[in-house]
Amino acid sequence: MHAWTSPALPDLPGSGADVHLFDTPAGALAPTRPVRDEPATLYVCGITPYDATHLGHANTYVAFDLLVRAWRDAGREVKYVQNVTDVDDPLLERATATGRDWRELADSQIDLFRSDMTTLRVVPPTHYVGAVEAIPLVVRRVEEMLDEGSAYRVPLPAGEGAGGDDPGLGDVYADLSGDPLFGTGADLPVDRMLAVFAENGGDPERQGKRQPLDPLLWRRSRPGEPDWDGASLGTGRPGWHIECACIARAYLGPLVEVQAGGRDLVFPHHEMSESHLRAITAQPAPVLLHAHGGMVAYEGEKMSKSLGNLVLVSRLVAEGTDPMAVRLVLLAHHYRADWEYTDAALTEATGRLERWRAAMGLPSGPEADTLLARVRAALADDLDAPTALAAVDEWAARALEASGGRPGPDGAVTGSGGAPDLARRTVDALLGVAV
Ligand code: 5CA
Ligand code: ZN
Numbered sequence: 001m002h003a004w005t006s007p008a009l010p011d012l013p014g015s016g017a018d019v020h021l022f023d024t025p026a027g028a029l030a031p032t033r034p035v036r037d038e039p040a041t042l043y044v045c046g047i048t049p050y051d052a053t054h055l056g057h058a059n060t061y062v063a064f065d066l067l068v069r070a071w072r073d074a075g076r077e078v079k080y081v082q083n084v085t086d087v088d089d090p091l092l093e094r095a096t097a098t099g100r101d102w103r104e105l106a107d108s109q110i111d112l113f114r115s116d117m118t119t120l121r122v123v124p125p126t127h128y129v130g131a132v133e134a135i136p137l138v139v140r141r142v143e144e145m146l147d148e149g150s151a152y153r154v155p156l157p158a159g160e161g162a163g164g165d166d167p168g169l170g171d172v173y174a175d176l177s178g179d180p181l182f183g184t185g186a187d188l189p190v191d192r193m194l195a196v197f198a199e200n201g202g203d204p205e206r207q208g209k210r211q212p213l214d215p216l217l218w219r220r221s222r223p224g225e226p227d228w229d230g231a232s233l234g235t236g237r238p239g240w241h242i243e244c245a246c247i248a249r250a251y252l253g254p255l256v257e258v259q260a261g262g263r264d265l266v267f268p269h270h271e272m273s274e275s276h277l278r279a280i281t282a283q284p285a286p287v288l289l290h291a292h293g294g295m296v297a298y299e300g301e302k303m304s305k306s307l308g309n310l311v312l313v314s315r316l317v318a319e320g321t322d323p324m325a326v327r328l329v330l331l332a333h334h335y336r337a338d339w340e341y342t343d344a345a346l347t348e349a350t351g352r353l354e355r356w357r358a359a360m361g362l363p364s365g366p367e368a369d370t371l372l373a374r375v376r377a378a379l380a381d382d383l384d385a386p387t388a389l390a391a392v393d394e395w396a397a398r399a400l401e402a403s404g405g406r407p408g409p410d411g412a413v414t415g416s417g418g419a420p421d422l423a424r425r426t427v428d429a430l431l432g433v434a435v
Contacts, residue, residue, distance in 0.1 A: 001084065001133065003124035004114040007432065009072065010425040012372060016073035017380040021258065022336060024266055024290045025185045029382055032071070032289060033257055039077040041252040042067065044125070045244060045261035045269065048085040049109035050094040051305040053116040053313045055330070055341050056296040060262045062327060062432070063293045063335030063383060065122045067258065069430050070379040081251045082125040083244055084110055086132050087226060087237055089201060090305070102226065116313040119323040121432045127251045131238060135228045137246040138238040141280050142172055142217045143231065150178050150279040151217055154208040160222060169234035172218040173209055174242070174276060181284060182275045186267035197268045201240060215272045217242045241269055245276035254281045255288065263292040263336075264302075294333070297340040311341050324433050325350045331385040331431060352389070355396050357435045360424040365399035368422040375430050388431060395423055 023030040032040065044064045047057055071078050085091070086106045095102035110130075117124065145151035153170035176182045183193065194204050197213055204212035216239035221227035227235040238246075248256050256277070259270060270290055277286040295302050298309045317323055328349035333339045359365060371391055378387040399420065427433045 001110070001128055001130050003082075003128035004118045004122075006124050007118075007121040007434070009069070009123070010429045012073060012425055012429050013369075013422075014372075015075050016070055016376040016430075018074060019067065019070045019380050020382055021067070021289055021291050022382050024263075024292050025187070030289055032067075039079040040071045041255060041257045042078060042080045043244070043248045043252060043256050043259050044080070044082045045265055046082040046084045046128075047109070047113055048088055048091055048305075049106045049113065050091045051310065052109040052113040054296075054303050054305075054310040055298075055313065055326075056262065056303040057113075058116065058120060058313050058326070059296045059330050059333075059335070060260075060293045061117060061122050062120060062330045064258075064260050064291070065432055066331075066335070066379055066383045066385060066430075067260075067291075068123045069432065070376075070383070073376065073430060074380075078126070079252055080123075080125040081127045081129065081247060083134070083247045084128065084130045085240065085243065086110065086130040088131070088240055092225065094305075112314055116317075119317055120313065120327050121323075121434060123432075129247045129251060131243045131247075132228070134243060134247050134250070135230075135238060137250050138218070138242055139230050139233055141246050141249070141276075142233055142238075142242065145174065145217065145279055146172065146233075148279075150175055152210065154206065156220060157207065166234045169220060170208075171216060171220050171236070172233060173214040174217055174272075174279070176211055176214050176275060179275045179278055181278065183271065185271045185274060185290060188267055193267065200264075200268055202268055213268075215239060215241050215268065217276075241272035242276050244269070244273045245280060248273070249277060249280055249286075254283060254286060256286060258289045258291050259287045260291040261293070263295055266290075266292055293335045294338040297338065300340070303341070316346070321346065322350065322353060324435070325353050327431075327433055328352055328389070331389055331433070334386055335383050352393065353433075353435065355400065356392060356427065356433070359396035359399035359403075360420045360427075360435050362399055362403050362420050364417045365419040365423065366395060366402065367416065368395060368419040368426065371395045371423055372426045375426055379430060385431065392423070392427055392431075399423075 019032045020029045068078050092102050095105045151172050151174050155170040198204050218233045218236050220236040230236050274287050298311055329345050374391040375388045378384040
């Protein structure tokens with residue numbers, strides 16, 4: 001499906017440093033590959049479109065937008081894939097509960113997401129791929145997994161009545177016992193894995209599975225549910241984790257340099273997806289680095305569609321908030337931090353944006369080469385936006401003080417007419433904040 005319009009990225013002098021990111025399984029910073037003649041490959045898990053776009057989503061996509069910008073600034077071509085889970089249980093349940101057509105609900109929320117991403121100046125993925133359009137990829141891979149024994153069929157429970165072409169064919173599950181590396185990413189005890197799996201769409205109690213944690217790859221048709229041609233699998237629809245594995249494999253090739261999303265996806269989603277990738281790429285380490293953003297809360301709880309405690313980007317903007325202030329609310333927190341949204345944070349970000357605008361609109365200002373170097377260094381160090389913001393604040397304070405006839409903190413302004421423009425291009429290209 002089509003993504004959204006890219007913001008223009010201003011040119012900057014020189015180039016940025018190699019980016020280091022925190023790798024969740026390693027629990028430490030790791031370098032992203034400094035291979036300049038090969039594109040960097042990034043997969044960021046996209047939305048399930050039944051209630052877009054709250055500040056938690058925005059936090060995740062703005063975080064990895066910084067990565068795309070830092071990579072490009074370091075001279076790397078970026079191949080970036082994002083999916084849309086445009087068919088899955090939560091979407092179908094919401095559609096049923098609200099009496100809407102599921103496809104129409106999904107389309108409307110995907111449109112809203114595109115417009116929110118455009119407004120927030122998020123660089124679009126190279127490929128934006130829906131689960132529905134990926135069904136032929138999934139079917140082919142699941143057939144292969146069945147052939148080679150890394151997947152198996154489970155008969156449908158009596159009475160659930162598979163509709164479609166061949167009621168005798170069962171649902172298909174992955175056989176995790178064939179993957180000795182399963183579980184090494186999230187590193188949770190089995191009872192926690194089972195509990196978190198059940199809380200996130202898993203079915204540990206399903207009769208007929210070989211292991212309680214084995215995840216669904218293909219769900220046969222059920223009365224009242226949408227279904228698609230599954231070739232030898234029979235009609236049905238794809239499981240969640242295999243969707244991301246197949247899309248990553250098809251659009252990024254056998255190596256995903258960074259697999260990213262919010263921390264709520266560490267287990268089961270990314271653990272399962274990587275296990276599927278091992279099965280379909282026949283290599284032990286198809287993902288080099290797993291990066292996860294922190295959770296954004298509101299009114300004391302994780303912001304989530306199921307709880308309904310949402311602060312929507314579109315609502316803030318409709319109420320007159322400058323989208324760049326929304327972006328600055330997000331960037332004021334390190335992407336791995338958990339934080340709670342407050343109105344005060346928005347007021348603070350609005351004040352910051354005004355100061356930046358005033359300083360960058362001056363006819364001259366303190367030299368900005370050091371600012372550019374500091375912002376680059378902060379981003380290369382695990383996308384440290386708060387440190388980058390502090391550097392810009394300092395530059396802006398000096399520019400404003402100098403324009404008021406007072407000397408800056410170091411007693412002198414050694415700037416030039418081009419400095420405010422370089423500062424403006426720095427925050428636009430690297431932080432995505434257009435002032
Ligand atoms: N479609 C799947 C991924 S394949 C999914 O998790 N969709 S989602 O709509 O629930 O979430 C989209 C992205 O936003 C995910 O990366 C998720 O980790 C992130 N996210 C969801 N809620 C929050 C939150 N409160 N704070 C931070 N990130 C969040
Ligand atoms: Zn995903």
